[in-house]
Amino acid sequence: MITEIQVIQNSGVPIYHYNSIDDVGYTNESLLQASFIAAINQFALELKKGTVQRIELENQYYLLQKEELFTVIFLVPPKNESEYLNELKKVSNYLNEKIKNDNIINLDIYSNKSIEQLLNDFDEYLRENNLIKSEKKFENKFNKNQFLDLMYKSVGYVPGECNIGKTERMKRLIIGLIMLLISIVAYGVILLQGLSSSYIFLLILPNIGVFVGFYQYKAKFCIYNGFNEIYVME
Amino acid sequence: MNNLEFLKIDTDTKIIDDESRKKDQKKALQILSMGIFSGLLLTAAQYYLYLKIV
Structure with missing residues:
Protein backbone atom coordinates (compact mmCIF):
# COMPACT_ATOMS: atom_id res chain seq x y z
CA MET A 1 0.00 0.00 0.00
CA ILE A 2 1.24 3.48 -0.83
CA THR A 3 1.56 5.46 2.42
CA GLU A 4 1.94 8.86 0.84
CA ILE A 5 1.60 10.46 -2.57
CA GLN A 6 2.92 13.92 -3.07
CA VAL A 7 3.34 16.18 -6.09
CA ILE A 8 5.65 19.13 -5.75
CA GLN A 9 6.75 21.87 -8.08
CA ASN A 10 10.44 21.51 -8.81
CA SER A 11 10.96 24.68 -6.78
CA GLY A 12 9.70 22.80 -3.69
CA VAL A 13 6.18 24.19 -3.45
CA PRO A 14 3.83 21.26 -2.80
CA ILE A 15 0.70 21.13 -4.96
CA TYR A 16 -0.84 17.81 -4.02
CA HIS A 17 -0.54 15.59 -0.98
CA TYR A 18 -2.18 12.40 0.17
CA ASN A 19 -1.32 10.58 3.34
CA SER A 20 -3.06 7.27 4.05
CA ILE A 21 -2.59 7.70 7.80
CA ASP A 22 -3.63 11.31 8.33
CA ASP A 23 -6.07 11.40 5.42
CA VAL A 24 -5.71 13.87 2.56
CA GLY A 25 -4.42 17.39 3.07
CA TYR A 26 -1.29 19.23 3.96
CA THR A 27 0.51 19.22 7.26
CA ASN A 28 3.64 21.16 8.15
CA GLU A 29 5.44 17.84 7.90
CA SER A 30 4.42 17.37 4.27
CA LEU A 31 5.46 20.93 3.45
CA LEU A 32 8.86 20.37 5.04
CA GLN A 33 9.16 17.06 3.22
CA ALA A 34 8.49 18.78 -0.12
CA SER A 35 11.15 21.42 0.54
CA PHE A 36 13.63 18.79 1.69
CA ILE A 37 13.14 16.62 -1.39
CA ALA A 38 13.31 19.63 -3.74
CA ALA A 39 16.57 20.69 -2.08
CA ILE A 40 18.12 17.22 -2.48
CA ASN A 41 16.93 17.07 -6.09
CA GLN A 42 18.36 20.49 -6.84
CA PHE A 43 21.60 19.58 -5.11
CA ALA A 44 21.97 16.39 -7.16
CA LEU A 45 21.17 18.28 -10.36
CA ASN A 59 11.51 0.49 6.64
CA GLN A 60 10.14 2.65 3.82
CA TYR A 61 11.24 4.10 0.49
CA TYR A 62 10.61 7.42 -1.14
CA LEU A 63 10.32 6.84 -4.87
CA LEU A 64 10.66 9.95 -7.03
CA GLN A 65 9.81 10.71 -10.62
CA LYS A 66 10.98 14.11 -11.78
CA GLU A 67 9.38 15.79 -14.77
CA GLU A 68 9.91 19.18 -16.38
CA LEU A 69 7.50 21.07 -14.08
CA PHE A 70 6.97 18.75 -11.13
CA THR A 71 8.13 15.73 -9.17
CA VAL A 72 5.83 12.91 -8.06
CA ILE A 73 6.78 11.21 -4.80
CA PHE A 74 5.53 7.89 -3.42
CA LEU A 75 6.28 6.72 0.10
CA VAL A 76 6.07 2.93 0.00
CA PRO A 77 7.04 -0.14 2.03
CA PRO A 78 10.22 -1.97 0.92
CA LYS A 79 8.31 -4.70 -0.93
CA ASN A 80 7.32 -4.93 -4.61
CA GLU A 81 9.36 -1.90 -5.48
CA SER A 82 9.17 -2.52 -9.23
CA GLU A 83 5.34 -2.50 -9.09
CA TYR A 84 5.35 0.80 -7.27
CA LEU A 85 7.84 2.19 -9.74
CA ASN A 86 5.53 1.26 -12.61
CA GLU A 87 2.62 2.92 -10.84
CA LEU A 88 4.73 5.98 -10.21
CA LYS A 89 5.65 6.28 -13.87
CA LYS A 90 2.01 5.84 -14.92
CA VAL A 91 0.85 8.53 -12.49
CA SER A 92 3.61 10.86 -13.57
CA ASN A 93 2.84 10.29 -17.26
CA TYR A 94 -0.83 10.94 -16.66
CA LEU A 95 -0.10 14.26 -14.98
CA ASN A 96 2.43 15.23 -17.63
CA GLU A 97 0.02 14.49 -20.47
CA LYS A 98 -2.78 16.34 -18.71
CA ILE A 99 -0.58 19.41 -18.27
CA LYS A 100 0.38 19.32 -21.95
CA ASN A 101 -3.22 18.80 -23.12
CA ASP A 102 -4.51 21.63 -20.91
CA ASN A 103 -1.70 23.90 -22.16
CA ILE A 104 -0.56 24.64 -18.62
CA ILE A 105 2.83 26.34 -18.61
CA ASN A 106 3.36 26.80 -14.88
CA LEU A 107 2.03 25.15 -11.74
CA ASP A 108 1.63 28.26 -9.62
CA ILE A 109 -1.40 27.28 -7.53
CA TYR A 110 -1.88 30.84 -6.31
CA SER A 111 -2.19 32.54 -9.69
CA ASN A 112 -3.27 29.80 -12.05
CA LYS A 113 -6.97 28.85 -11.74
CA SER A 114 -6.73 25.88 -14.08
CA ILE A 115 -4.41 24.11 -11.63
CA GLU A 116 -7.34 23.51 -9.30
CA GLN A 117 -9.18 21.54 -11.97
CA LEU A 118 -5.99 19.70 -12.87
CA LEU A 119 -5.47 18.63 -9.24
CA ASN A 120 -9.09 17.54 -8.86
CA ASP A 121 -8.78 15.42 -12.01
CA PHE A 122 -5.52 14.02 -10.72
CA ASP A 123 -7.17 13.16 -7.41
CA GLU A 124 -9.98 11.46 -9.32
CA TYR A 125 -7.47 9.48 -11.38
CA LEU A 126 -5.71 8.23 -8.23
CA ARG A 127 -9.04 7.08 -6.78
CA GLU A 128 -10.10 5.32 -9.98
CA ASN A 129 -6.84 3.42 -9.93
CA ASN A 130 -7.24 2.52 -6.25
CA LEU A 131 -4.07 4.31 -5.29
CA ILE A 132 -5.80 6.28 -2.56
CA LYS A 133 -8.47 5.03 -0.27
CA SER A 134 -9.64 8.16 1.53
CA GLU A 135 -13.25 9.24 1.02
CA LYS A 136 -12.40 12.83 1.75
CA LYS A 137 -12.01 14.90 -1.38
CA PHE A 138 -8.74 16.69 -1.96
CA GLU A 139 -8.81 20.41 -1.19
CA ASN A 140 -5.95 22.73 -1.89
CA LYS A 141 -7.70 25.90 -0.73
CA PHE A 142 -6.30 25.96 2.77
CA ASN A 143 -2.71 25.10 2.12
CA LYS A 144 -1.69 28.63 1.11
CA ASN A 145 -1.76 29.92 4.68
CA GLN A 146 0.04 26.88 6.00
CA PHE A 147 2.70 27.24 3.36
CA LEU A 148 3.13 30.94 4.00
CA ASP A 149 3.20 30.35 7.73
CA LEU A 150 5.97 27.80 7.36
CA MET A 151 7.87 29.98 4.88
CA TYR A 152 7.67 32.98 7.21
CA LYS A 153 8.61 30.91 10.26
CA SER A 154 11.65 29.49 8.49
CA VAL A 155 13.15 32.98 8.16
CA GLY A 156 11.80 34.32 11.47
CA TYR A 157 9.25 36.78 10.10
CA VAL A 158 6.05 37.09 12.17
CA PRO A 159 3.36 39.28 10.55
CA GLY A 160 2.62 42.33 12.71
CA GLU A 161 5.28 41.36 15.24
CA CYS A 162 8.75 40.95 13.75
CA ASN A 163 9.98 41.97 10.31
CA ILE A 164 13.68 42.67 10.87
CA GLY A 165 16.64 40.55 11.91
CA LYS A 166 19.53 41.18 14.30
CA THR A 167 21.65 43.36 11.97
CA GLU A 168 18.69 45.52 10.98
CA ARG A 169 17.70 45.96 14.65
CA MET A 170 21.21 47.11 15.52
CA LYS A 171 21.07 49.69 12.70
CA ARG A 172 17.92 51.19 14.25
CA LEU A 173 19.47 51.20 17.71
CA ILE A 174 22.51 53.06 16.35
CA ILE A 175 20.26 55.57 14.52
CA GLY A 176 18.35 56.14 17.78
CA LEU A 177 21.61 56.71 19.70
CA ILE A 178 22.93 59.13 17.05
CA MET A 179 19.67 61.08 17.18
CA LEU A 180 19.88 61.15 20.99
CA LEU A 181 23.43 62.52 20.77
CA ILE A 182 22.33 65.20 18.26
CA SER A 183 19.42 66.15 20.51
CA ILE A 184 21.61 66.40 23.67
CA VAL A 185 24.37 68.40 21.93
CA ALA A 186 21.92 70.76 20.24
CA TYR A 187 20.03 71.28 23.50
CA GLY A 188 23.32 72.02 25.28
CA VAL A 189 24.27 74.56 22.61
CA ILE A 190 20.88 76.28 22.90
CA LEU A 191 21.23 76.49 26.69
CA LEU A 192 24.89 77.54 26.82
CA ASN A 225 9.33 47.66 5.88
CA GLY A 226 5.84 47.52 7.38
CA PHE A 227 4.50 50.14 4.99
CA ASN A 228 6.43 48.77 2.02
CA GLU A 229 5.29 45.17 2.53
CA ILE A 230 8.69 43.58 2.92
CA TYR A 231 10.71 41.83 5.62
CA VAL A 232 14.48 41.84 5.99
CA MET A 233 15.56 39.14 8.43
CA GLU A 234 19.30 39.82 8.35
CA MET B 1 28.85 32.43 -10.15
CA ASN B 2 29.02 29.91 -7.32
CA ASN B 3 26.95 26.85 -8.22
CA LEU B 4 25.72 26.63 -4.62
CA GLU B 5 23.97 29.99 -4.96
CA PHE B 6 20.60 28.22 -4.87
CA LEU B 7 21.19 27.28 -1.23
CA LYS B 8 21.08 30.91 -0.10
CA ILE B 9 18.05 31.56 2.08
CA ASP B 10 16.03 34.49 0.87
CA THR B 11 15.72 36.75 3.91
CA ASP B 12 14.66 39.90 2.06
CA THR B 13 11.28 39.26 0.53
CA LYS B 14 8.04 40.85 -0.53
CA ILE B 15 5.06 39.87 1.61
CA ILE B 16 2.51 38.15 -0.56
CA ASP B 17 -0.63 37.85 1.52
CA ASP B 18 -3.11 40.58 2.46
CA GLU B 19 -3.56 39.54 6.07
CA SER B 20 0.15 39.87 6.88
CA ARG B 21 0.32 43.18 5.01
CA LYS B 22 -2.53 44.62 7.08
CA LYS B 23 -0.99 43.40 10.35
CA ASP B 24 2.35 44.96 9.40
CA GLN B 25 0.82 48.30 8.42
CA LYS B 26 -1.11 48.44 11.68
CA LYS B 27 2.02 47.72 13.70
CA ALA B 28 4.09 50.24 11.68
CA LEU B 29 1.48 52.91 12.30
CA GLN B 30 1.42 52.05 16.00
CA ILE B 31 5.21 52.36 16.38
CA LEU B 32 5.28 55.56 14.31
CA SER B 33 2.60 57.24 16.44
CA MET B 34 4.31 56.11 19.66
CA GLY B 35 7.60 57.54 18.34
CA ILE B 36 6.03 60.86 17.36
CA PHE B 37 4.17 61.17 20.67
CA SER B 38 7.27 60.35 22.74
CA GLY B 39 9.40 62.73 20.62
CA LEU B 40 6.94 65.56 21.17
CA LEU B 41 6.81 64.79 24.90
CA LEU B 42 10.61 64.92 25.13
CA THR B 43 10.65 68.27 23.29
CA ALA B 44 8.03 69.62 25.68
CA ALA B 45 10.13 68.45 28.63
CA GLN B 46 13.21 70.11 27.14
CA TYR B 47 11.23 73.33 26.63
CA TYR B 48 9.94 73.23 30.22
CA LEU B 49 13.46 72.65 31.54
CA TYR B 50 14.75 75.53 29.41
CA LEU B 51 12.17 77.87 30.92
CA LYS B 52 13.14 76.72 34.43
CA ILE B 53 16.88 77.20 33.85
CA VAL B 54 17.01 80.37 31.76
Whole structure:
Protein backbone atom coordinates (compact mmCIF):
# COMPACT_ATOMS: atom_id res chain seq x y z
CA MET A 1 0.00 0.00 0.00
CA ILE A 2 1.24 3.48 -0.83
CA THR A 3 1.56 5.46 2.42
CA GLU A 4 1.94 8.86 0.84
CA ILE A 5 1.60 10.46 -2.57
CA GLN A 6 2.92 13.92 -3.07
CA VAL A 7 3.34 16.18 -6.09
CA ILE A 8 5.65 19.13 -5.75
CA GLN A 9 6.75 21.87 -8.08
CA ASN A 10 10.44 21.51 -8.81
CA SER A 11 10.96 24.68 -6.78
CA GLY A 12 9.70 22.80 -3.69
CA VAL A 13 6.18 24.19 -3.45
CA PRO A 14 3.83 21.26 -2.80
CA ILE A 15 0.70 21.13 -4.96
CA TYR A 16 -0.84 17.81 -4.02
CA HIS A 17 -0.54 15.59 -0.98
CA TYR A 18 -2.18 12.40 0.17
CA ASN A 19 -1.32 10.58 3.34
CA SER A 20 -3.06 7.27 4.05
CA ILE A 21 -2.59 7.70 7.80
CA ASP A 22 -3.63 11.31 8.33
CA ASP A 23 -6.07 11.40 5.42
CA VAL A 24 -5.71 13.87 2.56
CA GLY A 25 -4.42 17.39 3.07
CA TYR A 26 -1.29 19.23 3.96
CA THR A 27 0.51 19.22 7.26
CA ASN A 28 3.64 21.16 8.15
CA GLU A 29 5.44 17.84 7.90
CA SER A 30 4.42 17.37 4.27
CA LEU A 31 5.46 20.93 3.45
CA LEU A 32 8.86 20.37 5.04
CA GLN A 33 9.16 17.06 3.22
CA ALA A 34 8.49 18.78 -0.12
CA SER A 35 11.15 21.42 0.54
CA PHE A 36 13.63 18.79 1.69
CA ILE A 37 13.14 16.62 -1.39
CA ALA A 38 13.31 19.63 -3.74
CA ALA A 39 16.57 20.69 -2.08
CA ILE A 40 18.12 17.22 -2.48
CA ASN A 41 16.93 17.07 -6.09
CA GLN A 42 18.36 20.49 -6.84
CA PHE A 43 21.60 19.58 -5.11
CA ALA A 44 21.97 16.39 -7.16
CA LEU A 45 21.17 18.28 -10.36
CA GLU A 46 23.65 21.07 -9.70
CA LEU A 47 26.52 18.93 -8.47
CA LYS A 48 26.04 15.55 -10.16
CA LYS A 49 23.89 16.47 -13.16
CA GLY A 50 21.35 13.81 -12.23
CA THR A 51 18.10 13.42 -10.34
CA VAL A 52 17.31 11.52 -7.14
CA GLN A 53 15.07 8.53 -7.83
CA ARG A 54 14.96 6.80 -4.47
CA ILE A 55 15.51 7.70 -0.85
CA GLU A 56 15.74 4.71 1.44
CA LEU A 57 14.52 4.88 5.03
CA GLU A 58 14.82 2.10 7.56
CA ASN A 59 11.51 0.49 6.64
CA GLN A 60 10.14 2.65 3.82
CA TYR A 61 11.24 4.10 0.49
CA TYR A 62 10.61 7.42 -1.14
CA LEU A 63 10.32 6.84 -4.87
CA LEU A 64 10.66 9.95 -7.03
CA GLN A 65 9.81 10.71 -10.62
CA LYS A 66 10.98 14.11 -11.78
CA GLU A 67 9.38 15.79 -14.77
CA GLU A 68 9.91 19.18 -16.38
CA LEU A 69 7.50 21.07 -14.08
CA PHE A 70 6.97 18.75 -11.13
CA THR A 71 8.13 15.73 -9.17
CA VAL A 72 5.83 12.91 -8.06
CA ILE A 73 6.78 11.21 -4.80
CA PHE A 74 5.53 7.89 -3.42
CA LEU A 75 6.28 6.72 0.10
CA VAL A 76 6.07 2.93 0.00
CA PRO A 77 7.04 -0.14 2.03
CA PRO A 78 10.22 -1.97 0.92
CA LYS A 79 8.31 -4.70 -0.93
CA ASN A 80 7.32 -4.93 -4.61
CA GLU A 81 9.36 -1.90 -5.48
CA SER A 82 9.17 -2.52 -9.23
CA GLU A 83 5.34 -2.50 -9.09
CA TYR A 84 5.35 0.80 -7.27
CA LEU A 85 7.84 2.19 -9.74
CA ASN A 86 5.53 1.26 -12.61
CA GLU A 87 2.62 2.92 -10.84
CA LEU A 88 4.73 5.98 -10.21
CA LYS A 89 5.65 6.28 -13.87
CA LYS A 90 2.01 5.84 -14.92
CA VAL A 91 0.85 8.53 -12.49
CA SER A 92 3.61 10.86 -13.57
CA ASN A 93 2.84 10.29 -17.26
CA TYR A 94 -0.83 10.94 -16.66
CA LEU A 95 -0.10 14.26 -14.98
CA ASN A 96 2.43 15.23 -17.63
CA GLU A 97 0.02 14.49 -20.47
CA LYS A 98 -2.78 16.34 -18.71
CA ILE A 99 -0.58 19.41 -18.27
CA LYS A 100 0.38 19.32 -21.95
CA ASN A 101 -3.22 18.80 -23.12
CA ASP A 102 -4.51 21.63 -20.91
CA ASN A 103 -1.70 23.90 -22.16
CA ILE A 104 -0.56 24.64 -18.62
CA ILE A 105 2.83 26.34 -18.61
CA ASN A 106 3.36 26.80 -14.88
CA LEU A 107 2.03 25.15 -11.74
CA ASP A 108 1.63 28.26 -9.62
CA ILE A 109 -1.40 27.28 -7.53
CA TYR A 110 -1.88 30.84 -6.31
CA SER A 111 -2.19 32.54 -9.69
CA ASN A 112 -3.27 29.80 -12.05
CA LYS A 113 -6.97 28.85 -11.74
CA SER A 114 -6.73 25.88 -14.08
CA ILE A 115 -4.41 24.11 -11.63
CA GLU A 116 -7.34 23.51 -9.30
CA GLN A 117 -9.18 21.54 -11.97
CA LEU A 118 -5.99 19.70 -12.87
CA LEU A 119 -5.47 18.63 -9.24
CA ASN A 120 -9.09 17.54 -8.86
CA ASP A 121 -8.78 15.42 -12.01
CA PHE A 122 -5.52 14.02 -10.72
CA ASP A 123 -7.17 13.16 -7.41
CA GLU A 124 -9.98 11.46 -9.32
CA TYR A 125 -7.47 9.48 -11.38
CA LEU A 126 -5.71 8.23 -8.23
CA ARG A 127 -9.04 7.08 -6.78
CA GLU A 128 -10.10 5.32 -9.98
CA ASN A 129 -6.84 3.42 -9.93
CA ASN A 130 -7.24 2.52 -6.25
CA LEU A 131 -4.07 4.31 -5.29
CA ILE A 132 -5.80 6.28 -2.56
CA LYS A 133 -8.47 5.03 -0.27
CA SER A 134 -9.64 8.16 1.53
CA GLU A 135 -13.25 9.24 1.02
CA LYS A 136 -12.40 12.83 1.75
CA LYS A 137 -12.01 14.90 -1.38
CA PHE A 138 -8.74 16.69 -1.96
CA GLU A 139 -8.81 20.41 -1.19
CA ASN A 140 -5.95 22.73 -1.89
CA LYS A 141 -7.70 25.90 -0.73
CA PHE A 142 -6.30 25.96 2.77
CA ASN A 143 -2.71 25.10 2.12
CA LYS A 144 -1.69 28.63 1.11
CA ASN A 145 -1.76 29.92 4.68
CA GLN A 146 0.04 26.88 6.00
CA PHE A 147 2.70 27.24 3.36
CA LEU A 148 3.13 30.94 4.00
CA ASP A 149 3.20 30.35 7.73
CA LEU A 150 5.97 27.80 7.36
CA MET A 151 7.87 29.98 4.88
CA TYR A 152 7.67 32.98 7.21
CA LYS A 153 8.61 30.91 10.26
CA SER A 154 11.65 29.49 8.49
CA VAL A 155 13.15 32.98 8.16
CA GLY A 156 11.80 34.32 11.47
CA TYR A 157 9.25 36.78 10.10
CA VAL A 158 6.05 37.09 12.17
CA PRO A 159 3.36 39.28 10.55
CA GLY A 160 2.62 42.33 12.71
CA GLU A 161 5.28 41.36 15.24
CA CYS A 162 8.75 40.95 13.75
CA ASN A 163 9.98 41.97 10.31
CA ILE A 164 13.68 42.67 10.87
CA GLY A 165 16.64 40.55 11.91
CA LYS A 166 19.53 41.18 14.30
CA THR A 167 21.65 43.36 11.97
CA GLU A 168 18.69 45.52 10.98
CA ARG A 169 17.70 45.96 14.65
CA MET A 170 21.21 47.11 15.52
CA LYS A 171 21.07 49.69 12.70
CA ARG A 172 17.92 51.19 14.25
CA LEU A 173 19.47 51.20 17.71
CA ILE A 174 22.51 53.06 16.35
CA ILE A 175 20.26 55.57 14.52
CA GLY A 176 18.35 56.14 17.78
CA LEU A 177 21.61 56.71 19.70
CA ILE A 178 22.93 59.13 17.05
CA MET A 179 19.67 61.08 17.18
CA LEU A 180 19.88 61.15 20.99
CA LEU A 181 23.43 62.52 20.77
CA ILE A 182 22.33 65.20 18.26
CA SER A 183 19.42 66.15 20.51
CA ILE A 184 21.61 66.40 23.67
CA VAL A 185 24.37 68.40 21.93
CA ALA A 186 21.92 70.76 20.24
CA TYR A 187 20.03 71.28 23.50
CA GLY A 188 23.32 72.02 25.28
CA VAL A 189 24.27 74.56 22.61
CA ILE A 190 20.88 76.28 22.90
CA LEU A 191 21.23 76.49 26.69
CA LEU A 192 24.89 77.54 26.82
CA GLN A 193 24.62 80.08 24.01
CA GLY A 194 21.42 81.47 25.50
CA LEU A 195 19.58 81.10 22.20
CA SER A 196 15.84 81.80 21.93
CA SER A 197 13.48 79.13 23.30
CA SER A 198 11.91 78.73 19.85
CA TYR A 199 15.09 76.91 18.74
CA ILE A 200 14.04 74.03 20.98
CA PHE A 201 11.25 73.22 18.54
CA LEU A 202 13.96 72.33 15.99
CA LEU A 203 14.71 69.38 18.26
CA ILE A 204 11.33 67.78 17.49
CA LEU A 205 12.75 65.84 14.53
CA PRO A 206 15.81 64.31 16.25
CA ASN A 207 13.66 63.62 19.34
CA ILE A 208 11.15 61.71 17.24
CA GLY A 209 14.11 59.93 15.58
CA VAL A 210 15.36 58.83 19.00
CA PHE A 211 12.10 57.12 19.96
CA VAL A 212 11.29 55.77 16.50
CA GLY A 213 14.76 54.16 16.42
CA PHE A 214 14.48 52.73 19.94
CA TYR A 215 10.93 51.47 19.49
CA GLN A 216 11.84 49.75 16.23
CA TYR A 217 14.81 48.10 17.97
CA LYS A 218 12.71 47.01 20.94
CA ALA A 219 9.75 45.78 18.86
CA LYS A 220 11.97 44.05 16.25
CA PHE A 221 9.83 45.83 13.71
CA CYS A 222 10.73 48.33 10.98
CA ILE A 223 8.17 51.00 10.08
CA TYR A 224 9.49 51.42 6.52
CA ASN A 225 9.33 47.66 5.88
CA GLY A 226 5.84 47.52 7.38
CA PHE A 227 4.50 50.14 4.99
CA ASN A 228 6.43 48.77 2.02
CA GLU A 229 5.29 45.17 2.53
CA ILE A 230 8.69 43.58 2.92
CA TYR A 231 10.71 41.83 5.62
CA VAL A 232 14.48 41.84 5.99
CA MET A 233 15.56 39.14 8.43
CA GLU A 234 19.30 39.82 8.35
CA MET B 1 28.85 32.43 -10.15
CA ASN B 2 29.02 29.91 -7.32
CA ASN B 3 26.95 26.85 -8.22
CA LEU B 4 25.72 26.63 -4.62
CA GLU B 5 23.97 29.99 -4.96
CA PHE B 6 20.60 28.22 -4.87
CA LEU B 7 21.19 27.28 -1.23
CA LYS B 8 21.08 30.91 -0.10
CA ILE B 9 18.05 31.56 2.08
CA ASP B 10 16.03 34.49 0.87
CA THR B 11 15.72 36.75 3.91
CA ASP B 12 14.66 39.90 2.06
CA THR B 13 11.28 39.26 0.53
CA LYS B 14 8.04 40.85 -0.53
CA ILE B 15 5.06 39.87 1.61
CA ILE B 16 2.51 38.15 -0.56
CA ASP B 17 -0.63 37.85 1.52
CA ASP B 18 -3.11 40.58 2.46
CA GLU B 19 -3.56 39.54 6.07
CA SER B 20 0.15 39.87 6.88
CA ARG B 21 0.32 43.18 5.01
CA LYS B 22 -2.53 44.62 7.08
CA LYS B 23 -0.99 43.40 10.35
CA ASP B 24 2.35 44.96 9.40
CA GLN B 25 0.82 48.30 8.42
CA LYS B 26 -1.11 48.44 11.68
CA LYS B 27 2.02 47.72 13.70
CA ALA B 28 4.09 50.24 11.68
CA LEU B 29 1.48 52.91 12.30
CA GLN B 30 1.42 52.05 16.00
CA ILE B 31 5.21 52.36 16.38
CA LEU B 32 5.28 55.56 14.31
CA SER B 33 2.60 57.24 16.44
CA MET B 34 4.31 56.11 19.66
CA GLY B 35 7.60 57.54 18.34
CA ILE B 36 6.03 60.86 17.36
CA PHE B 37 4.17 61.17 20.67
CA SER B 38 7.27 60.35 22.74
CA GLY B 39 9.40 62.73 20.62
CA LEU B 40 6.94 65.56 21.17
CA LEU B 41 6.81 64.79 24.90
CA LEU B 42 10.61 64.92 25.13
CA THR B 43 10.65 68.27 23.29
CA ALA B 44 8.03 69.62 25.68
CA ALA B 45 10.13 68.45 28.63
CA GLN B 46 13.21 70.11 27.14
CA TYR B 47 11.23 73.33 26.63
CA TYR B 48 9.94 73.23 30.22
CA LEU B 49 13.46 72.65 31.54
CA TYR B 50 14.75 75.53 29.41
CA LEU B 51 12.17 77.87 30.92
CA LYS B 52 13.14 76.72 34.43
CA ILE B 53 16.88 77.20 33.85
CA VAL B 54 17.01 80.37 31.76
